[in-house]
Amino acid sequence: MSDLLIQNCQVLQIANDGSCVEILQNQDISIRGNKIEAVQPTGIADSSHFKNSIKANGMLAMPGLINTHAHVPMVLFRGLVEDLGLEQWLNNIWLRETKLTQEDIYWGMLLGLIEMIEAGVTSVADHYFFMDKAAQAVEITGTRALLGWAMFGNQGNEEIEKTAAFVREWQGTANGRIRTIMAPHAPYTCDDDFLRTTARTAQKLGVGIHIHVSETNSQTNTSLKSRGITPIQVLQQTGVLEVPTILAHACGVLPSDIEILSKYTTGIAHAPKTYLKLGMDTAPVTDFRNAGIPVGLATDGAASNNTLDIWESLRLMTLLQKSRHSNPQVLPATEANKIATQESARVFGMGEQLGKISPRYLADLILIDTNAVHHQPNHNIPANLIYSMQPNDVKTVIVDGKIIMQNRSILTIDKIEVISHVRSCVERLSKTNSGEMSEKL
Amino acid sequence: MSDLLIQNCQVLQIANDGSCVEILQNQDISIRGNKIEAVQPTGIADSSHFKNSIKANGMLAMPGLINTHAHVPMVLFRGLVEDLGLEQWLNNIWLRETKLTQEDIYWGMLLGLIEMIEAGVTSVADHYFFMDKAAQAVEITGTRALLGWAMFGNQGNEEIEKTAAFVREWQGTANGRIRTIMAPHAPYTCDDDFLRTTARTAQKLGVGIHIHVSETNSQTNTSLKSRGITPIQVLQQTGVLEVPTILAHACGVLPSDIEILSKYTTGIAHAPKTYLKLGMDTAPVTDFRNAGIPVGLATDGAASNNTLDIWESLRLMTLLQKSRHSNPQVLPATEANKIATQESARVFGMGEQLGKISPRYLADLILIDTNAVHHQPNHNIPANLIYSMQPNDVKTVIVDGKIIMQNRSILTIDKIEVISHVRSCVERLSKTNSGEMSEKL
Numbered sequence: 108m109s110d111l112l113i114q115n116c117q118v119l120q121i122a123n124d125g126s127c128v129e130i131l132q133n134q135d136i137s138i139r140g141n142k143i144e145a146v147q148p149t150g151i152a153d154s155s156h157f158k159n160s161i162k163a164n165g166m167l168a169m170p171g172l173i174n175t176h177a178h179v180p181m182v183l184f185r186g187l188v189e190d191l192g193l194e195q196w197l198n199n200i201w202l203r204e205t206k207l208t209q210e211d212i213y214w215g216m217l218l219g220l221i222e223m224i225e226a227g228v229t230s231v232a233d234h235y236f237f238m239d240k241a242a243q244a245v246e247i248t249g250t251r252a253l254l255g256w257a258m259f260g261n262q263g264n265e266e267i268e269k270t271a272a273f274v275r276e277w278q279g280t281a282n283g284r285i286r287t288i289m290a291p292h293a294p295y296t297c298d299d300d301f302l303r304t305t306a307r308t309a310q311k312l313g314v315g316i317h318i319h320v321s322e323t324n325s326q327t328n329t330s331l332k333s334r335g336i337t338p339i340q341v342l343q344q345t346g347v348l349e350v351p352t353i354l355a356h357a358c359g360v361l362p363s364d365i366e367i368l369s370k371y372t373t374g375i376a377h378a379p380k381t382y383l384k385l386g387m388d389t390a391p392v393t394d395f396r397n398a399g400i401p402v403g404l405a406t407d408g409a410a411s412n413n414t415l416d417i418w419e420s421l422r423l424m425t426l427l428q429k430s431r432h433s434n435p436q437v438l439p440a441t442e443a444n445k446i447a448t449q450e451s452a453r454v455f456g457m458g459e460q461l462g463k464i465s466p467r468y469l470a471d472l473i474l475i476d477t478n479a480v481h482h483q484p485n486h487n488i489p490a491n492l493i494y495s496m497q498p499n500d501v502k503t504v505i506v507d508g509k510i511i512m513q514n515r516s517i518l519t520i521d522k523i524e525v526i527s528h529v530r531s532c533v534e535r536l537s538k539t540n541s542g543e544m545s546e547k548l
Numbered sequence: 549m550s551d552l553l554i555q556n557c558q559v560l561q562i563a564n565d566g567s568c569v570e571i572l573q574n575q576d577i578s579i580r581g582n583k584i585e586a587v588q589p590t591g592i593a594d595s596s597h598f599k600n601s602i603k604a605n606g607m608l609a610m611p612g613l614i615n616t617h618a619h620v621p622m623v624l625f626r627g628l629v630e631d632l633g634l635e636q637w638l639n640n641i642w643l644r645e646t647k648l649t650q651e652d653i654y655w656g657m658l659l660g661l662i663e664m665i666e667a668g669v670t671s672v673a674d675h676y677f678f679m680d681k682a683a684q685a686v687e688i689t690g691t692r693a694l695l696g697w698a699m700f701g702n703q704g705n706e707e708i709e710k711t712a713a714f715v716r717e718w719q720g721t722a723n724g725r726i727r728t729i730m731a732p733h734a735p736y737t738c739d740d741d742f743l744r745t746t747a748r749t750a751q752k753l754g755v756g757i758h759i760h761v762s763e764t765n766s767q768t769n770t771s772l773k774s775r776g777i778t779p780i781q782v783l784q785q786t787g788v789l790e791v792p793t794i795l796a797h798a799c800g801v802l803p804s805d806i807e808i809l810s811k812y813t814t815g816i817a818h819a820p821k822t823y824l825k826l827g828m829d830t831a832p833v834t835d836f837r838n839a840g841i842p843v844g845l846a847t848d849g850a851a852s853n854n855t856l857d858i859w860e861s862l863r864l865m866t867l868l869q870k871s872r873h874s875n876p877q878v879l880p881a882t883e884a885n886k887i888a889t890q891e892s893a894r895v896f897g898m899g900e901q902l903g904k905i906s907p908r909y910l911a912d913l914i915l916i917d918t919n920a921v922h923h924q925p926n927h928n929i930p931a932n933l934i935y936s937m938q939p940n941d942v943k944t945v946i947v948d949g950k951i952i953m954q955n956r957s958i959l960t961i962d963k964i965e966v967i968s969h970v971r972s973c974v975e976r977l978s979k980t981n982s983g984e985m986s987e988k989l
Contacts, residue, residue, distance in 0.1 A: 185936065186928030190880040222921045383867035384935070386874040413935035414922050423867075426824035433827040439631040480663045480963065481855050481939075484970045486978055487627030494825075494854035495626065498922075499940040522921065529925045537927055 110508060111138040112156075115149045116163035116474060118464055119170075119488070121445050128441045128489040136168055138470040141282065141508035145466055161510070163474055166502060167488060170462050171229025171251075171471040172417040173451040175403030176317070176355040176376030178235045178257075180207070180215030182222065183529065183536055184410040193385050200410050203536070204236075211532065212237040216244035217525045219415055224250060224512050226416045227473040227501035232353055232376065232405075232455055234290045234317050238273055246281045249511040249519040251471060253353075253455060255290025255317040260297035264304055271308050278314065284507055286314075286456070288353070293319040294338040295326060299345050306346035315351035315456060318342070323387050324359040339364035348373060351456055355405070358382060358390040365391070369398040374454030378407035379423040385411055389427050393437060402446055403454030418496050421447045425493050440489040447492075474503040551949060552579040553597075556590045557604035557915060559905050560611075560929070562886050569882045569930040577609055579911040582723065582949035586907055602951070604915055607943060608929060611903050612670025612692075612912040613858040614892040616844030617758070617796040617817030619676045619698075621648070621656030623663065624970065624977050625851040634826050641851050644977070645677075652973065653678040657685035658966045664856045665691060665953050668914035668942035672856075673794055673817065673846075673896055675731045675758050679714055687722045690952040690960040692912060694794075694896060696731025696758040701738035705745055712749050719755065725948055727755075727897070729794070734760040735779040736767060740786050747787035756792035756897060759783070764828050765800040780805035789814060792897055796846070799823060799831040806832070810839040815895030819848035820864040826852055830868050834878060843887055844895030859937050862888045866934050881930040888933075915944040 113136040120129045135152050137144040145152070154160045181200075188199045207215075212235065223231060230251040233241060238256040245252040254277065256270035267289075274287040289309040291297045297305070309316050321327050321338045330338050339360060342348050348371040355376045360368075375395050382389045392402050404420040406412045425443045429435050452462030460469045475492075479500055482491050504512040511519050554577040561570045576593050578585045586593070595601045622641075629640045648656075653676065664672060671692040674682060679697040686693040695718065697711035708730075715728040730750040732738045738746070750757050762768050762779045771779050780801060783789050789812040796817045801809075816836050823830045833843050845861040847853045866884040870876050893903030901910045916933075920941050923932050945953040952960050 183925065184927075185924070186926075186931040189928060189931045190877055192876055196876065218921065218924055225921060380867065383871040384876060386870050386876045386878075413931070416922070426821065426864075429827050430824040435633055435637065435825060435827045436631055437827075478967070480659065480666060480967065481857070483626070483659055483967055484624065484974045484977065485627075486625075486974065487630060490627040490630045490854070497938055497940060499938060526919070526921065526924055533925045533927065536925070 110140060110158050111470070111505070111510070112136070112152055112154050112160040113138070113168060113474070114154060114160055114162050116166050116168040117477070117488070118146055118168050119444070120464070121441065121448060123449070126441065128444050130167070130488050134168070136464065136472070138505070138508050141470055143464060143466055143468050143470050146464060159510075161474070161503065161513075166474040167477050168464055168472050168474055170448045170452070170464060171473050171504065171506060172227050172447060173403060173455045173461065174223065174228050174231040174406055174415060174417055175353060175374070175451055175454045176378060176405035176407060177219070177231050177233050177415060178408035179219035179231060179233050179415065180212045180235055180241065181408030181410045182219040182415065183207070183211060183215040183532070185413055187537060188410060193387070196385065196411070207236070209237045209240050213240040213244055214525065214528050214532070216241040217248065217520065218529050219409070220244055220248040220250055221517060221520065221522055221525060223415045224248065224504050224517055225501070225515070226418060226498035227475070227504055228415065228417050229471045229473070229504060229506045230455055230461065232288070232317060234355070239277070242277045242280070242285055245285055247520055249284075249506055249509055251284045251506055253286045253288055253317070255288040257290045257292055259292050260301040264301075267301070267304055267308055271312060274312050274314055282507060288315050288317045290317045293322070294330070294341040299341065302341070302345035302347055306349060309350045315353065316347050317353040317355070318347065319355045320357055321359040321364065322356040327359040327361065337361055337364050339367055343367055353454060355407075356390065358388050360391065362394070365394055365398050365400065368400050374401045374403055376405040376454060377402050377420070377424055378405040378412060379420060379427050380413070381407040381411040383423070383427075389431060392424060392428050393432070401450045401453040403451035404447055416498050417447070418498055422493055440487070440493055443493050444489050470508040471506050473501050473505070475500050476502050551581060551599050552911070552946070552951070553577070553593055553595050553601040554579070554609060554915070555595060555601055555603050557607050557609040558918070558929070559587055559609050560885070561905070562882065562889060564890070567882065569885050571608070571929050575609075577905060577913070579946070579949050582911055584905060584907055584909050584911050587905055600951075602915070602944065602954075607915040608918050609905055609913050609915055610933075611889045611893070611905060612914050612945065612947060613668050613888060614844060614896045614902065615664065615669050615672040615847055615856060615858055616794060616815070616892055616895045617819060617846035617848060618660070618672050618674050618856060619849035620660035620672060620674050620856065621653045621676055621682065622849030622851045623660040623856065624648070624652060624656040624973070626854055628978060629851060634828070637826065637852070648677070650678045650681050654681040654685055655966065655969050655973075657682040658689065658961065659970050660850070660856055661685055661689040661691055662958060662961065662963055662966060665689065665945050665958055666942070666956070667857045667859060667939035668916070668945055669856065669858050670912045670914070670945060670947045671896055671902065673729070673758060675796070680718070683718045683721070683726055686726055688961055690725075690947055690950055692725045692947055694727045694729055694758070696729040698731045698733055700733050701742040705742075708742070708745055708749055712753060715753050715755055723948060729756050729758045731758045734763070735771070735782040740782065743782070743786035743788055747790060750791045756794065757788050758794040758796070759788065760796045761798055762800040762805065763797040768800040768802065778802055778805050780808055784808055794895060796848075797831065799829050801832065803835070806835055806839050806841065809841050815842045815844055817846040817895060818843050818861070818865055819846040819853060820861060820868050821854070822848040822852040824864070824868075830872060833865060833869050834873070842891045842894040844892035845888055857939050858888070859939055863934055881928070881934055884934050885930050911949040912947050914942050914946070916941050917943050
């Protein structure tokens with residue numbers, strides 16, 4: 108007996124080569140356990156043979172969105188540090204981060220996961236601290252995550268061992284919803300020996316590496332000046348690229364870097380709102396893709412990005428690439444939809460299991476109400492998903508075969524309790540380490 | 549007896565010089581007729597002395613948003629013409645526009661007005677055709693509008709007379725909610741004589757002019773090459789700038805143009821999403837403002853912008869200016885909030901009556917639920933309004949003292965009927981003039 112039948116929905120299907128998007132009408136999706144069993148015209152499957160069914164009434168089913176790079180618990184700092192130069196901003200944030208407790212991470216993670224569920228984001232590659240607490244939050248909310256415990260070179264090899272223990276403990280838990288990854292911060296905060304040991308450890312553990320790299324042109328130039336090679340070359344020489352990697356940002360790469368990356372199993376996590384807000388350059392998305400390197404959507408942390416909304420990343424990526432090339436034909440809707448689904452799944456390391464509504468894929472999917480006024484008159488759903496969509500249009504969210512939000516109600520966790528708890532910490536969070544309140548408006 | 553008491557809200561207040569934003573807590577707003585009578589701490593006003601009251605339960609009251617340049621009925625084309633170069637795009641759109649009937653304009657205007665009400669946009673400066681039909685839609689929905697009947701130079705002086713008749717007929721109607729303006733398309737589609745006659749006519753009628761100008765650098769260069777002056781100089785020499793003007797876009801202005809404009813009563817309508825999507829340069833927002841020229845937020849038509857969401861314009865304007873200057877300190881939250889309220893009101897020509905929640909201002913205001921997860925933990929409401937806000941957070945909309953949306957229900961018009969009607973036209977609208985269906989994905 109199958110577990111869940113979604114009745115009478117539209118289904119977004121994208122050709123593997125990204126050449127076309129099709130919207131199938133009047134489909135039923137049957138889910139057995141945590142996998143999609145079949146997608147077929149409404150009426151063939153008998154709902155009495157399913158434990159549970161959802162009448163979709165023509166809503167659009169598409170794969171759950173994937174956030175390929177975030178620092179989810181930073182939602183605790185949303186709006187706290189605004190309108191500052193990059194260096195001041197970083198110092199201010201780091202000062203605040205030193206004060207965060209394990210409990211803060213747990214509640215911040217819950218808050219951020221709820222925000223993502225409400226926006227149809229079912230998976231996140233998260234890069235932060237106290238990740239055992241983050242893992243507990245993922246376990247409870249029912250989403251999917253790839254968790255890396257962030258570490259800096261000055262913490263020494265002990266820290267590599269500690270995060271390796273986290274990797275071993277949590278890998279494949281929660282029915283496989285939780286995967287783990289090694290997470291050194293960046294080449295400019297981790298020396299070569301530290302990166303080399305991390306790479307060897309990742310290889311032994313059979314996991315990948317999630318790292319910030321070449322965030323700005325200036326980082327690349329500094330690296331070239333001080334040691335004659337780019338940050339991407341540092342990753343190559345230290346063996347980091349020998350395991351599957353998620354490279355966050357990579358806005359400052361050179362064409363030669365792209366050539367290097369094309370030879371490895373790597374993906375770019377792209378967070379365009381952060382780049383705009385912090386006055387950085389955006390990344391060469393089309394160059395990466397022309398070289399066969401997949402690009403995944405990301406939000407970075409809410410301290411810079413302010414939300415964990417992947418629809419916004421999709422929209423900004425597409426608009427900015429058209430603008431960057433002064434050419435509205437760049438990144439057409441089909442390609443952008445592919446990045447949001449299949450390609451983000453590849454960067455997330457699950458390209459064979461996520462990003463498509465097809466038999467044998469994991470049942471991570473969302474139902475979208477396309478009847479809202481801002482979608483009308485619905486000439487072009489793929490374009491609407493990029494340019495008109497609001498997170499609130501996502502009505503129902505299914506992860507690993509289980510309904511975790513239905514008609515905008517989150518079923519796995521008490522949202523009001525999470526909000527109340529977080530708000531009770533506002534005063535403490537708004538103080539910097541020196542005890543001063545942050546400058547209020 | 550006063551008419552409406554809004555109880556226990558937060559109120560957004562911005563200093564006139566834009567130097568600070570304050571969020572007043574626990575306030576009551578009393579409204580008499582169509583004006584704000586008082587803003588005072590909760591408990592002073594007696595609700596039994598008001599015909600109607602709203603318990604705001606801590607929601608945030610702020611001025612209704614103003615869309616300073618749109619072609620609202622173009623929502624009918626949303627998503628229909630995507631990923632084309634600017635020239636192809638324009639030709640495709642113009643071909644479709646020739647087929648629109650008066651009835652289409654009426655229903656398209658209704659659809660767009662509903663979309664704006666749902667996003668808290670209470671006023672729009674609209675520039676399109678069959679504006680008597682648009683005016684009827686504004687009258688019914690209860691919003692505020694500044695309507696200009698678009699005309700091209702090749703239509704001759706007859707057309708100027710025709711639109712002047714529209715101006716006379718509708719000016720100040722619907723209790724003053726409808727104002728009118730002359731709307732020549734652009735200097736590159738209207739010759740000097742046509743512009744001169746339009747300017748004289750506007751002056752006689754006591755109204756302003758709403759016109760596209762210097763949309764791209766290339767328009768400015770073409771004008772300089774063919775006649776030795778910029779499009780802004782054309783407006784100056786033909787007398788257009790002698791009346792109050794709304795200048796749409798002005799992305800391609802020279803520093804000398806900004807100097808000229810600073811001497812006149814003019815405002816810039818800024819629609820950043822369109823500029824990105826069509827691969828154009830964005831406008832020098834900070835230069836305009838440094839010269840004392842107000843900037844107002846705008847969406848342009850949904851054929852290029854895809855929504856009529858002014859929150860999105862606010863966010864993109866702010867992000868793009870930070871990016872343009874490679875400086876995150878540019879356009880801080882206080883300034884951006886000022887542009888969204890007081891400054892947009894000035895561009896709209898009602899700076900003394902709209903854009904503030906203060907006694908004697910018109911009662912156009914919206915109530916926003918700041919309890920949503922994506923606002924938590926609410927450290928900084930002015931920043932959240934720019935970077936985290938979703939249109940769906942707007943719960944209640946009041947225009948001219950009347951509630952037109954309450955708890956997301958539109959009270960003035962049957963939304964379902966409008967959607968149904970528009971959807972019944974989809975097939976006809978999706979065909980181009982030659983009878984061919986548009987290329988489908």
